Each structure stands twice: as structure tokens, then as C-alpha cells.
Amino acid sequence: MxxxxxxxxxxxxxxxxxxxxxxxxxxxxxxxxxxxxxxxxxxxxxxxxxxxxxxxxxxxxxxxxxxxxxxxxxxxxxxxxxxxxxxxxxxxxxxxxxxxxxxxxxxxxxxxxxxxxxxxxxxxxxxxxxxxxxxxxxxxxxxTPKRTYRLSSDSLAELLHYTCVGDGSAVHATRLIPLRRYLIGAISTMARPDAVMDMSASRARGQWNPAERLFDLNPPGRIQTKKYRAVVPVTELLDDWLSATDDRLVCAEVLRCDDEGDWLDQRPIQSVKKAWQAMQAKLGIPIGWGPKLIRYSVASILRRRGVDKDQLAVALGHQALNSTTERYATLDPEDPRYLESVRALLDELSAELMQKAGTFIRAKSTEVGGNGRRRLL
Known part of the structure; x- marks a missing residue:
């Protein structure tokens, strides 16, 4: 009324x-x-x-x-x-x-x-x-004063390494798994923090297309805003983690053992803020920089390496896809060449980070059993 x-x-x-x-x-x-x-x-x-x-x-x-x-x-x-x-x-x-x-x-x-x-x-x-x-x-x-601080590929590798070793104890390293998962998602997609937290490997959500190696950062049913969420290429590293995930990419992992084997339970979390702040203090990231620093840093690395500017703008959500942009093969998600410049450089960066941080930044080898639970191999 x-x-x-x-x-x-x-x-x-x-x-x-x-x-x-x-x-x-x-x-x-x-x-x-x-x-x-x-x-x-x-x-x-x-x-x-x-x-x-x-x-x-x-x-x-x-x-x-x-x-x-x-x-x-x-x-x-x-x-x-x-x-x-x-x-x-x-x-x-x-x-x-x-x-x-x-x-x-x-x-x-x-x-x-x-x-x-x-x-x-x-x-x-x-x-x-x-x-x-x-x-x-x-x-x-x-x-807003212009802030130019960015992380190099070496610094990104250091962040990933920290999430694997923490303070040296196995317990602390386990607690940092959600932060590691967040970093993998943020580095691989350049997405904004809220979009990374929304990433899901669940078929029901329909965000991940493993056959086409594409990921829709905008979940079905969510209305796009001015902060456009793009469809982005899936790197080898991200594909590895999505394949080892039941639902939300950013989640905690709890190991449970019984007579039938070792099982990995995954629990979604609300935030990685506290873990980020601890890492920030440990590694000397300037105060005032939050998880969005990953987005800025990866975009800067790709620019320095000669990424196609139009493709980068689409990947970052600065340029929404429409009938005009989709006329170009590299900007059409249904074309095999979609964001090929971004895809190639993200794959290159992922391989570089795996080499610098160690192959242990890959996801644990698992399989889903007949009971629907994820078993460690």
C-alpha cells in the first residue's frame, strides 16, 4: 500500500x-x-x-x-x-x-x-x-591518494609458500588452507574478493565448465552490478583445486580417519580476513592493503608482460560483454580463442608460481567415494 x-x-x-x-x-x-x-x-x-x-x-x-x-x-x-x-x-x-x-x-x-x-x-x-x-x-x-604498491611474482610465490608452512607447525599450516585456496582463486581469476568467496565447483551452481576450461564468476540467478563479474579462463592450477573441491573453493579442510580410509570434509568459511592480517604482518605487506591487492598485482604483472588490453578489461569486469564486444572472437566466451592472451599469461604465471613456491601448492589427490565423501588417495 x-x-x-x-x-x-x-x-x-x-x-x-x-x-x-x-x-x-x-x-x-x-x-x-x-x-x-x-x-x-x-x-x-x-x-x-x-x-x-x-x-x-x-x-x-x-x-x-x-x-x-x-x-x-x-x-x-x-x-x-x-x-x-x-x-x-x-x-x-x-x-x-x-x-x-x-x-x-x-x-x-x-x-x-x-x-x-x-x-x-x-x-x-x-x-x-x-x-x-x-x-x-x-x-x-x-x-584517494594513488597507491602504487604491488606484489611481484616472487612475492606472490612467498605468500603461497607461507600458507603451506605457516609458523612451522602442521596445525597452523592446516588452518591456513582457506587462505591458500583464496590465493589460488584470486591469482587465477583476478576476481574481486567477494567474487572469489562466491566461487563454487558444484555442478548445481553451474559456474565451472571443465570441458571448456571456463569459470563464470557470476553465479546463476545473481543480477550483474556495475562491478561486473566476468567469465574467465581456468588455469591448470585452478583446475587442479576445483577438481578437488565439492562446493565452495574457499573452504576449510578437516581430515577424518576410519577403518575405510582417510576422508576430507570441506566446510565453507565466511572470511579470510584474520588469516590475511597475520600473513600481512609476517611478510611485511604494508598496512591498509587487503586481499584485493592480489587482483591489482596480477593485473599489473599481466600488463607488464604484454597482455591484450581489451581482453584484460573484460577479464577484470571493467568492460561488460555485449553484442558489440562479442563480435570479436577473443571476447566471445563461446569461441575457443576467448581471452587467449589472458589465458596464456595466467597459465604462464601459475607455472612460474608452482616452480617458485613448490609443487606442494597443488591440491591433495582425492576421489569422491560411493558414499559421496571425498577420500584421500
Missing amino acids: DRHYLAVHRPASDEKADYTVHQAMTDYWTLHGSTRVSADAIRARLKLINRFIDHEIAIGVMREPVLPSILNDEWLARFRLWATSIDTIAPQRRAADDRALPPKKRAKSTAEESIIQLKAALRFNARRMTDVPRLKHLTRAEV
Whole structure:
């Protein structure tokens, strides 16, 4: 009923004059934001704006009702200061070794994303207000210093080696198997972290095509977003790990032994963040770089080795496939030459890493028994 009323109602002049910023954000969420694939992100951005307005009302800077007309450059400046310097994300934090860390501040780009979302909410409800304020957001390039740190192939091999040996104990190395699986997936596909965590070898999911050596990073049923998930070639190393996986690529492995043999149970996990942070501290990866560093680093290595730029753009999801791009054989997933430049260089890099890190980065030899369980060979 609320959605239908909002969709068909035509506000009178007095209603437009009284229309508030809170109403604009609520109506935008009800009619549009809640239906989007990025609904969680939209809600978080609008929530930040709401919290700032509540903060300003509480300290007496603003008064209710908060109308769109009071939003100006001065208001944006106050919001940016509050969002990035005053309102901390995590007041109390601890490192992997239990050291106390300073409060984590919100990135400037995050504040700008909230401003962009607010502008979208106001534009969406333009007919419900007297006038839409002209707000200018800053681009990511304007607020984010260019970061050029990248991992070399030697460094990537060192990361893989670390996940095999850990601190030297067999127990620790076993705990690092999910991180090793994550690295294999990230290096082999250059996918964003969330896409790597979504990778599945299950036939029911339909992402992996072993016959064509292709992997669809976008699971069936998931709507593509601006962060496009591509169909990517499967390297020999990734194929080895997918063949040894029941469902999610990034999973923990538990060895169980009985009279019939040694069985490997695989359990999906939610995150490799803690394992990454421990490795980061151990190997000296600069603070501020998360698992997405793998994507940047592999792409940089391929660029230096002369990869076809158009093919790389498709593999990274920077260029979505459409009727125009699919006219070219190397950009058509149904053509044997699909992303052939990317495939060749990823295979080359995988072979190089196996040589540098040791062949033990391959998956354990297993087979699925008649009972559906995976047996170690």
C-alpha cells in the first residue's frame, strides 16, 4: 500500500514545501533502493547521512524539520569532517598479535559515496519537493591518494609458500588452507574478493565448465552490478583445486580417519580476513592493503608482460560483454580463442608460481567415494 501510494501520489505545493530530507531518503529506499542488488550498500550510505543529521540536531546545529534547502557546501564540509575524523568506525581494535590499534577512521571515499547516494535520493524525489539542492561530490581520484604498491611474482610465490608452512607447525599450516585456496582463486581469476568467496565447483551452481576450461564468476540467478563479474579462463592450477573441491573453493579442510580410509570434509568459511592480517604482518605487506591487492598485482604483472588490453578489461569486469564486444572472437566466451592472451599469461604465471613456491601448492589427490565423501588417495 505504501509503495503504491508513493508511486501514484502527486504532492500539492504545500506538501512540497514541507518535504524533508528524511522523507526523501525513506521514500527513495521504499520505492527504489530496497529493490536493488546493492541494497545493503545503499542502506549503509543513507544510514550514515541519517546519523550525521541526528548528530547535528542533538548538538543544536540543525533543527527539525530538516528541509532539502538547507543542504549546501557548508553542510557538506561539516559532514565530511564528521564522517572521516570524528565518527570512528571501530573505537577499539586489536591486531592479530593482540596489540591495541588506534581507532579506525572512515575513508574519505566512503563519505563521498554517501553524498552520491543522498543526491540520488533527492533527484529521485524531485517532484515531491520545491527544489533539488545542487550538491557537488568529490570523485574517488580527488579523495584517494594513488597507491602504487604491488606484489611481484616472487612475492606472490612467498605468500603461497607461507600458507603451506605457516609458523612451522602442521596445525597452523592446516588452518591456513582457506587462505591458500583464496590465493589460488584470486591469482587465477583476478576476481574481486567477494567474487572469489562466491566461487563454487558444484555442478548445481553451474559456474565451472571443465570441458571448456571456463569459470563464470557470476553465479546463476545473481543480477550483474556495475562491478561486473566476468567469465574467465581456468588455469591448470585452478583446475587442479576445483577438481578437488565439492562446493565452495574457499573452504576449510578437516581430515577424518576410519577403518575405510582417510576422508576430507570441506566446510565453507565466511572470511579470510584474520588469516590475511597475520600473513600481512609476517611478510611485511604494508598496512591498509587487503586481499584485493592480489587482483591489482596480477593485473599489473599481466600488463607488464604484454597482455591484450581489451581482453584484460573484460577479464577484470571493467568492460561488460555485449553484442558489440562479442563480435570479436577473443571476447566471445563461446569461441575457443576467448581471452587467449589472458589465458596464456595466467597459465604462464601459475607455472612460474608452482616452480617458485613448490609443487606442494597443488591440491591433495582425492576421489569422491560411493558414499559421496571425498577420500584421500
